[in-house]
Amino acid sequence: MGGNSPDHNSDHRSDHSPDHSPGFTERLTTALTGSPATPLVFLGNFEVEQQWARGEHTLPRVSAASANAVVNRMDEFTLLLAGGSHHVVLKARPDEEYLGYLTALGLDLPRMHVVSHQEPQRTVTEDALADPALLRTLSGLAAGGAQLAVHGVSEVEERLAAVSGLPVAGPDAATCKAVNSKVYSRRLADEAGLRQPRGWACQTLAELADAFEAAGASEGGRYVVKEAFGVSGKGIAMLESPRRRERVHHLIARQAERSGRSAVAFVVEEWVDKRADLNYQFTVGRDGTVRFDFVKELLTENGVHKGHRMPADLTPAQSTTLRSAAEVLGKRLAADGYFGVVGVDAMVDPAGELYPVVEINARNNMSTYQARLQERFVGEGRVALARHYPLRLDAPLPFGEVRRLLGGLLLERAGGTGLLVNNFATVNAGFPADGTPGAPVDGRLYGIVVADRAEDLHATDAEIADRLAARGENRS
Numbered sequence: 144m145g146g147n148s149p150d151h152n153s154d155h156r157s158d159h160s161p162d163h164s165p166g167f168t169e170r171l172t173t174a175l176t177g178s179p180a181t182p183l184v185f186l187g188n189f190e191v192e193q194q195w196a197r198g199e200h201t202l203p204r205v206s207a208a209s210a211n212a213v214v215n216r217m218d219e220f221t222l223l224l225a226g227g228s229h230h231v232v233l234k235a236r237p238d239e240e241y242l243g244y245l246t247a248l249g250l251d252l253p254r255m256h257v258v259s260h261q262e263p264q265r266t267v268t269e270d271a272l273a274d275p276a277l278l279r280t281l282s283g284l285a286a287g288g289a290q291l292a293v294h295g296v297s298e299v300e301e302r303l304a305a306v307s308g309l310p311v312a313g314p315d316a317a318t319c320k321a322v323n324s325k326v327y328s329r330r331l332a333d334e335a336g337l338r339q340p341r342g343w344a345c346q347t348l349a350e351l352a353d354a355f356e357a358a359g360a361s362e363g364g365r366y367v368v369k370e371a372f373g374v375s376g377k378g379i380a381m382l383e384s385p386r387r388r389e390r391v392h393h394l395i396a397r398q399a400e401r402s403g404r405s406a407v408a409f410v411v412e413e414w415v416d417k418r419a420d421l422n423y424q425f426t427v428g429r430d431g432t433v434r435f436d437f438v439k440e441l442l443t444e445n446g447v448h449k450g451h452r453m454p455a456d457l458t459p460a461q462s463t464t465l466r467s468a469a470e471v472l473g474k475r476l477a478a479d480g481y482f483g484v485v486g487v488d489a490m491v492d493p494a495g496e497l498y499p500v501v502e503i504n505a506r507n508n509m510s511t512y513q514a515r516l517q518e519r520f521v522g523e524g525r526v527a528l529a530r531h532y533p534l535r536l537d538a539p540l541p542f543g544e545v546r547r548l549l550g551g552l553l554l555e556r557a558g559g560t561g562l563l564v565n566n567f568a569t570v571n572a573g574f575p576a577d578g579t580p581g582a583p584v585d586g587r588l589y590g591i592v593v594a595d596r597a598e599d600l601h602a603t604d605a606e607i608a609d610r611l612a613a614r615g616e617n618r619s
Contacts, residue, residue, distance in 0.1 A: 187267060231253045281303075301315065324371040328502045342354075416492060527592060549562065
C-alpha cells in the first residue's frame with residue numbers, strides 16, 4: 144500500500160474513548176518537542192548503531208541476512224508507542240487480524256503510512272527515502288506541524304528530515320553518536336564517581352596497547368574488549384588468554400594501519416560475574432529536566448537481549464542509587480546537548496553490590512516500546528515478562544493461526560492476564576515479500592506476559608513456549 148494515502152487505518156481506530164491522562168507517550172512528546180500536542184511521526188530504525196559505527200574500527204562479526212530482515216521489521220513496535228494523534232511509518236502493513244486484536248483491546252492506534260516497496264535488508268528510513276509518494280505525504284505532515292520521532296538519530300534520519308521537511312524531534316546525529324559511544328559512557332561514569340568494573344576507555348592505539356597490557360597483568364581477572372557502538376551481543380571479544388589478547392590487538396592495529404587513522408574507540412574492562420542484569424530508563428527534556436521512568440530486570444542469553452522482567456527485584460537502597468545515577472547522568476547528557484529517552488544497563492554482582500552504569504544507550508530502548516502498554520495493562524501490584532519466542536517456519540504464519548494455537552493464553556482485555564502480542568511483523572520477516580517459496584526461516588513472536596502472581600507468570604510463559612515449539616516439531 145502506497146505512502147500517499149491520507150488515512151491508512153481509519154477502519155481500525157478504536158471505538159473506545161481514549162485515555163487522556165498524561166501517559167508515557169504524552170510525556171515523551173513534551174520532552175522531545177516542548178508540547179504534548181505536537182503530532183509525531185514515529186520511525187523504528189532499530190540498530191541505528193550500525194550507522195554510528197560506519198568508519199570506525201571494529202571487531203570481526205557475522206550478520207546473517209535473515210537476522211537483519213527480522214531486526215528491520217522491529218519497526219512495528221512503534222505502532223504501540225504512538226497514540227491516536229500521532230503517525231507511524233512502517234515497512235509493511237500489519238496483519239489485519241493482528242490490527243483487529245489490538246483495537247479490540249481498546250488501543251487507540253496511530254495513523255499508518257506504509258512504504259510502497261520495502262527491501263528486507265533496508266531500514267524503514269532507507270525505504271522511506273526511496274518512496275517519492277511517501278515523501279510527499281510526510282511533507283504534508285510537516286506543513287501541519289508534525290515532527291519526526293525516531294529510534295535513534297543518524298545521518299540517514301537527518302537526510303529523511305531534510306528531504307521531507309519534517310524536523311527531527313531530537314538532537315542532531317553528531318550529538319547522538321557522541322553520547323552513545325561506550326567510550327563516552329565509561330568516561331562519564333568515571334567522572335561522576337559511579338561504580339564500574341575496572342577498565343579503560345581507549346581513543347588511541349597507545350591507550351589501547353596500555354589497556355591490553357594492564358588487563359594481561361591482572362591476576363585472575365577476565366577481561367573483554369568492546370566496540371564503541373556494538374549492539375545485541377556484536378562487537379565484543381573475550382580476552383581469555385595472552386594469545387587471544389595479542390591476536391585481537393594485532394587485528395585492530397592492522398585495521399588502523401590500513402585506514403591511515405590511529406584514532407580508535409574501544410573499551411577494555413573486567414568481566415564481572417553477576418546475579419542480575421538491570422535496565423533503567425529516564426527521559427531528558429529539552430529544558431534539561433530529568434524524569435526517572437522505570438527499572439526492569441534485563442533478560443540476556445550469551446550477551447544478547449532477550450526480554451525484561453517487571454518489576455525488578457531491588458532493595459530500596461538499590462532503587463535510590465539508580466535514581467540518583469539517572470539524575471547525574473541526565474544532567475550531564477543535557478549539558479552535552481542531548482534530550483530524549485536514555486536507557487542505562489546496570490548489574491548486581493553475586494554479593495548484591497550494584498554497578499549503576501554498564502553502558503548508556505541514549506536512544507529508544509526495547510523497554511521504551513513497552514511503556515505505554517505497561518501503564519495500561521500491567522499497573523501496580525501485577526507482574527509481567529516481556530520477551531520474544533523463537534519460531535522456525537516453512538511458510539508464513541498468519542496471526543489468526545497464532546491466536547488459535549495460543550487459545551486461552553492471549554491477553555484479551557485490560558485487567559486480564561496472558562500474552563499481549565506487541566510485534567507480529569517479526570514472525571514472518573524472513574520470507575520474501577513476493578511470496579516466493581524457499582528454505583525455512585527463523586522468526587520471532589514478541590509479547591508481554593501479564594499475570595497477578597509470579598508463579599502464574601512463569602507457568603503461562605512456559606505453556607506458550609511449549610505450544611509454539613510443538614507446532615514447529617509437528618511441521619517438521
